[in-house]
Amino acid sequence: MAETDPIYYNLSKSQNEALEKLRNKMSEELCEFESYNKSFVLYRFLKARQWDANKAEIMFKECIQWRRQNNLNEYQPPQILQKYLHNMCIGNDKEGCPIMYVPLGKVDAKGLVNSTKPLDVIKTLGQFIIKHELLLEEKCVEVTRWLSGALIIYDFEGLSFATATNIKGIELMVRVVGFVQDMFPERMKAVFLINAPTPLKMPYRVIKSFLAPETQEKIQFFAAEGWQEKLLELIDADVLPAFMGGTRTDPDGNPYCKTIVMQMGAIDKSYYLDQNSENSLANVPGVNTVLLPRSSTKKILLHVGNVGSVIEWELEVKAGNIGFRLFYEETPDVMTQVVVLDKVDAKDCVVTGMYDCEKCGNYYAEFDNSYSWFKSKEILYIFKIYYNEMITEDNLV
Numbered sequence: 001m002a003e004t005d006p007i008y009y010n011l012s013k014s015q016n017e018a019l020e021k022l023r024n025k026m027s028e029e030l031c032e033f034e035s036y037n038k039s040f041v042l043y044r045f046l047k048a049r050q051w052d053a054n055k056a057e058i059m060f061k062e063c064i065q066w067r068r069q070n071n072l073n074e075y076q077p078p079q080i081l082q083k084y085l086h087n088m089c090i091g092n093d094k095e096g097c098p099i100m101y102v103p104l105g106k107v108d109a110k111g112l113v114n115s116t117k118p119l120d121v122i123k124t125l126g127q128f129i130i131k132h133e134l135l136l137e138e139k140c141v142e143v144t145r146w147l148s149g150a151l152i153i154y155d156f157e158g159l160s161f162a163t164a165t166n167i168k169g170i171e172l173m174v175r176v177v178g179f180v181q182d183m184f185p186e187r188m189k190a191v192f193l194i195n196a197p198t199p200l201k202m203p204y205r206v207i208k209s210f211l212a213p214e215t216q217e218k219i220q221f222f223a224a225e226g227w228q229e230k231l232l233e234l235i236d237a238d239v240l241p242a243f244m245g246g247t248r249t250d251p252d253g254n255p256y257c258k259t260i261v262m263q264m265g266a267i268d269k270s271y272y273l274d275q276n277s278e279n280s281l282a283n284v285p286g287v288n289t290v291l292l293p294r295s296s297t298k299k300i301l302l303h304v305g306n307v308g309s310v311i312e313w314e315l316e317v318k319a320g321n322i323g324f325r326l327f328y329e330e331t332p333d334v335m336t337q338v339v340v341l342d343k344v345d346a347k348d349c350v351v352t353g354m355y356d357c358e359k360c361g362n363y364y365a366e367f368d369n370s371y372s373w374f375k376s377k378e379i380l381y382i383f384k385i386y387y388n389e390m391i392t393e394d395n396l397v
Helices: 013-025 027-032 039-048 053-069 079-084 109-115 118-143 167-183 198-208 227-234
Strands: 089-092 098-102 150-155 188-194 219-221 288-292 297-304 310-317 321-331 334-345 351-356 361-368 377-387 390-393
Touching: 013 027, 013 039, 013 053, 027 053, 039 053, 053 167, 079 118, 098 118, 109 167, 118 167, 167 198, 167 351, 188 227, 198 310, 198 351, 288 297, 297 377, 310 321, 310 334, 310 361, 321 377, 334 351, 361 377
Parallel strands: 098 150, 150 188, 188 219
Antiparallel strands: 089 098, 288 377, 297 361, 310 351, 310 377, 321 334, 321 361, 377 390
16 A cells, blocks of 8 residues: 555554455455555445455445446436436535535436336446545545545425325435445445425435444434534535525526536426336235215225334326325324325326324325215225334225
């Protein structure tokens, strides 16, 4: 290891020995992937495995195997991802670490999962991370010390309940989280979740179970206030966009810095991989069907036996639209409304969602066709209840 390598100055004798041990263990793979034959890279895998060279070797080899199977050097992301996932890096913080800004509150979760394959999202993200890894390594050499990784800002302003609880979107996020942790360990300096609304706690509870304890410690939650001051402690005002508390604007004075900040928003259905990709629930095993007469409602009992359980649903209306609500039974005579969806529309095909139960007892899902004076509605639905990560079929009456 060259003395000009900034890692050299940071390691204890035992850590230095572990790094060289891992380098020797991985000699064959490092010859194949020369870009990984760096102290920066070895350091990250060792740190992620508490400096156990044997465990780091297993993790590293799994990463190499994935790289062999998915040639990122020649990979071309689909057009929608080139358009949708760009401008994530908005500059460097006061230490020189890259700042990643992602407006998750504006993401079209439903459109994203129907216009892309999860592997394409992961490979596109992998290419982006590799590009910025090289920039960070150059910065480490410049300042002759180890820089701990990216400062990531996830902005949830505008997050809707439907987006926050979209099951396929959550499943995609879980895959992305696992990929980043396993393939690019120790690349996060800090994570700011800003403008975090109440519905966020439901998907985060699921995603958190896949996060390493070290990653969880780097995450800071903020509602609408307090995060601006924290960001300015780490980021110069002329680097931080004005809408986040800094002074930076576009050349035309726009405080939202649209020339440098990733803009998400709705995905046009012309990008959908299959115009019938939102397949009907009719072909799904275990689906239930009800014909809801005009000017009527129907309640379905869902019994929850454990606090912290999750109710998950998939709904489809064959024509027209219905209202959907979820109630909690306080007493036989008192119902508290906990979820309201004004419309579940046939044009949306399958609608998914979830609710994190803070109380055990009886919940009632209600389909509402009371506002339709003339038309009955055929509804397809599936409810599931997760008990402490164990999935059980719904208890229906």
